[in-house]
Amino acid sequence: GAVVSQHPSWVICKSGTSVKIECRSLDFQATTMFWYRQFPKQSLMLMATSNEGSKATYEQGVEKDKFLINHASLTLSTLTVTSAHPEDSSFYICSALLAGRTDTQYFGPGTRLTVL
Amino acid sequence: GESVGLHLPTLSVQEGDNSIINCAYSNSASDYFIWYKQESGKGPQFIIDIRSNMDKRQGQRVTVLLNKTVKHLSLQIAATQPGDSAVYFCAENRLTGGGNKLTFGTGTQLKVEL
Numbered sequence: 001g002a003v004v005s006q007h008p009s010w011v012i013c014k015s016g017t018s019v020k021i022e023c024r025s026l027d028f029q030a031t032t033m034f035w036y037r038q039f040p041k042q043s044l045m046l047m048a049t050s051n052e053g054s055k056a057t058y059e060q061g062v063e064k065d066k067f068l069i070n071h072a073s074l075t076l077s078t079l080t081v082t083s084a085h086p087e088d089s090s091f092y093i094c095s096a097l098l099a100g101r102t103d104t105q106y107f108g109p110g111t112r113l114t115v116l
Numbered sequence: 117g118e119s120v121g122l123h124l125p126t127l128s129v130q131e132g133d134n135s136i137i138n139c140a141y142s143n144s145a146s147d148y149f150i151w152y153k154q155e156s157g158k159g160p161q162f163i164i165d166i167r168s169n170m171d172k173r174q175g176q177r178v179t180v181l182l183n184k185t186v187k188h189l190s191l192q193i194a195a196t197q198p199g200d201s202a203v204y205f206c207a208e209n210r211l212t213g214g215g216n217k218l219t220f221g222t223g224t225q226l227k228v229e230l
Contacts, residue, residue: 004159006159034217034218042223043205043222044160044205044218044220046217046218046219049217093160095218097216103148103209104150104165105218107152107159107160107161109158110159112157
């Protein structure tokens with residue numbers, strides 16, 4: 001149980017284009033999902049907290065107009081990287097909290113974004 | 117400042133030996149800690165967790181120890197196997213104004229030598 005999927009698993013795009021990444025909780029409902037970013041050989045850095053039916057909360061230094069988050073249902077959150085640039089190339093990972101829980105996060109497999 | 121950090125960036129062990137990965141934290145108010153395993157190109161995988169009202173918790177081949185006096189957390193892996201090779205992160209669950217958030221340590225690369 002508590003499986004989280006991400007789509008796509010990897011994507012290559014041209015500079016200036018937008019890319020959408022999906023995060024789904026497959027066998028549970030998640031009122032809260034999180035988006036992380038991880039550069040090579042580094043730790044996970046929280047980008048934003050996504051709450052179903054409300055606006056996402058972004059961490060300091062994360063541009064909300066560049067990283068658009070939509071949590072339209074209890075099982076789906078999307079992250080759209082707008083006008084992507086090479087410096088946005090990274091490993092993007094989502095996680096989900098079981099509805100009613102406030103602690104254990106279940107992580108997706110990650111999406112590798114490469115911007116040319 | 118408040119942080120969660122790891123003592124060693126790389127740990128090499130022989131197959132069959134026990135591994136110990138350490139983590140220091142500075143927020144004495146933290147009440148929940150988690151260890152994650154991350155293999156190359158994959159998302160973090162939950163290993164074991166511990167709450168601040170405990171000092172030890174055991175799972176299958178893994179044990180987490182919490183020393184609140186010195187703010188230290190460790191993960192012990194018994195009879196380390198090649199499949200244990202990965203990066204291990206400790207994470208601290210903190211209650212902030214924006215809700216519960218995980219703060220990850222820098223990670224330790226565990227290499228199992230045959």
